[in-house]
Amino acid sequence: MDAYDGRFLKKLFSKIVLGPNGCWEIHNKVSHPPKDNWRPRACYKRMSMNAARIVAHIFHKLELDSKQQYACHYCDNAFCVNPDHLYVGSPSDNVNDAIRRGRLVYRRKTSGEYY
Numbered sequence: 001m002d003a004y005d006g007r008f009l010k011k012l013f014s015k016i017v018l019g020p021n022g023c024w025e026i027h028n029k030v031s032h033p034p035k036d037n038w039r040p041r042a043c044y045k046r047m048s049m050n051a052a053r054i055v056a057h058i059f060h061k062l063e064l065d066s067k068q069q070y071a072c073h074y075c076d077n078a079f080c081v082n083p084d085h086l087y088v089g090s091p092s093d094n095v096n097d098a099i100r101r102g103r104l105v106y107r108r109k110t111s112g113e114y115y
Protein backbone atom coordinates (compact mmCIF):
# COMPACT_ATOMS: atom_id res chain seq x y z
CA MET A 1 0.00 0.00 0.00
CA ASP A 2 1.52 3.34 -0.99
CA ALA A 3 0.75 6.88 0.14
CA TYR A 4 -1.87 7.32 -2.58
CA ASP A 5 -3.68 4.19 -1.40
CA GLY A 6 -3.49 5.41 2.20
CA ARG A 7 -5.14 8.69 1.28
CA PHE A 8 -7.72 6.93 -0.86
CA LEU A 9 -8.69 4.56 1.96
CA LYS A 10 -8.84 7.34 4.53
CA LYS A 11 -11.30 9.21 2.33
CA LEU A 12 -13.34 6.12 1.44
CA PHE A 13 -13.48 4.79 5.00
CA SER A 14 -14.59 8.18 6.32
CA LYS A 15 -17.91 7.53 4.51
CA ILE A 16 -18.50 4.15 6.08
CA VAL A 17 -21.71 3.31 7.88
CA LEU A 18 -21.42 0.28 10.15
CA GLY A 19 -23.76 -2.43 8.95
CA PRO A 20 -24.75 -5.90 10.17
CA ASN A 21 -22.05 -8.52 10.84
CA GLY A 22 -19.29 -5.92 11.00
CA CYS A 23 -19.92 -4.74 7.47
CA TRP A 24 -18.53 -1.40 6.43
CA GLU A 25 -21.22 -0.06 4.14
CA ILE A 26 -21.04 2.81 1.72
CA HIS A 27 -24.51 4.24 1.24
CA ASN A 28 -26.10 5.90 -1.72
CA LYS A 29 -26.48 9.59 -0.86
CA VAL A 30 -29.84 9.78 -2.59
CA SER A 31 -31.62 6.81 -1.05
CA HIS A 32 -30.80 3.84 1.11
CA PRO A 33 -31.47 1.09 0.42
CA PRO A 34 -30.77 2.28 -3.10
CA LYS A 35 -32.79 1.47 -6.17
CA ASP A 36 -31.93 -1.27 -8.66
CA ASN A 37 -28.49 -2.73 -8.44
CA TRP A 38 -26.61 0.37 -7.36
CA ARG A 39 -23.08 -0.30 -6.13
CA PRO A 40 -20.82 2.09 -4.29
CA ARG A 41 -18.28 3.60 -6.63
CA ALA A 42 -15.13 5.53 -5.99
CA CYS A 43 -12.56 7.40 -8.00
CA TYR A 44 -9.17 5.72 -7.97
CA LYS A 45 -6.22 6.88 -10.05
CA ARG A 46 -8.57 8.92 -12.24
CA MET A 47 -10.86 5.96 -12.89
CA SER A 48 -14.32 5.60 -11.45
CA MET A 49 -15.06 2.03 -10.44
CA ASN A 50 -16.67 -0.30 -7.96
CA ALA A 51 -15.37 0.66 -4.50
CA ALA A 52 -15.15 -2.96 -3.33
CA ARG A 53 -12.97 -3.75 -6.34
CA ILE A 54 -10.50 -1.03 -5.39
CA VAL A 55 -10.36 -2.22 -1.77
CA ALA A 56 -9.75 -5.79 -3.00
CA HIS A 57 -6.99 -4.42 -5.22
CA ILE A 58 -5.24 -2.67 -2.32
CA PHE A 59 -5.66 -5.43 0.28
CA HIS A 60 -5.86 -8.60 -1.77
CA LYS A 61 -3.87 -7.71 -4.90
CA LEU A 62 -6.82 -7.94 -7.27
CA GLU A 63 -5.69 -6.78 -10.72
CA LEU A 64 -7.93 -3.88 -11.65
CA ASP A 65 -7.76 -4.45 -15.42
CA SER A 66 -8.34 -8.19 -15.20
CA LYS A 67 -11.71 -9.42 -16.38
CA GLN A 68 -10.98 -12.75 -14.68
CA GLN A 69 -10.81 -11.30 -11.19
CA TYR A 70 -13.85 -10.17 -9.27
CA ALA A 71 -14.20 -8.58 -5.87
CA CYS A 72 -16.48 -11.07 -4.09
CA HIS A 73 -18.10 -10.68 -0.69
CA TYR A 74 -18.10 -13.34 2.02
CA CYS A 75 -20.90 -11.34 3.62
CA ASP A 76 -23.16 -11.03 0.54
CA ASN A 77 -23.48 -7.33 1.23
CA ALA A 78 -22.85 -5.48 -2.02
CA PHE A 79 -22.45 -2.16 -0.18
CA CYS A 80 -19.70 -3.52 2.07
CA VAL A 81 -16.07 -2.48 1.60
CA ASN A 82 -14.61 -4.17 4.71
CA PRO A 83 -11.36 -5.74 3.43
CA ASP A 84 -11.92 -8.74 5.75
CA HIS A 85 -15.21 -9.45 3.97
CA LEU A 86 -13.75 -9.36 0.46
CA TYR A 87 -11.85 -11.90 -1.57
CA VAL A 88 -10.64 -12.13 -5.13
CA GLY A 89 -12.83 -14.54 -7.04
CA SER A 90 -13.08 -15.84 -10.58
CA PRO A 91 -16.11 -15.18 -12.82
CA SER A 92 -17.51 -18.58 -11.76
CA ASP A 93 -17.10 -17.66 -8.07
CA ASN A 94 -19.10 -14.56 -8.83
CA VAL A 95 -21.90 -16.61 -10.39
CA ASN A 96 -21.89 -19.02 -7.44
CA ASP A 97 -22.10 -16.02 -5.15
CA ALA A 98 -25.12 -14.73 -7.01
CA ILE A 99 -26.82 -18.11 -6.71
CA ARG A 100 -26.03 -18.27 -3.00
CA ARG A 101 -27.33 -14.74 -2.57
CA GLY A 102 -30.55 -15.67 -4.32
CA ARG A 103 -31.05 -18.46 -1.82
CA LEU A 104 -30.27 -16.16 1.06
CA VAL A 105 -32.86 -13.65 -0.09
CA TYR A 106 -35.37 -16.45 -0.30
CA ARG A 107 -34.53 -17.56 3.23
CA ARG A 108 -34.84 -14.06 4.59
CA LYS A 109 -38.22 -13.60 2.95
CA THR A 110 -39.57 -16.75 4.57
CA SER A 111 -37.87 -16.33 7.93
CA GLY A 112 -40.74 -14.25 9.29
CA GLU A 113 -43.06 -17.25 9.18
CA TYR A 114 -41.57 -19.16 12.07
CA TYR A 115 -44.06 -17.92 14.62
Ligand SMILES: [Zn+2]
Pocket residue numbers: 021022023024073075076077080081082085
Ligand atom coordinates in the same frame (compact mmCIF):
# COMPACT_ATOMS: atom_id res chain seq x y z
ZN1 LIG B 1 -19.38 -7.13 4.83
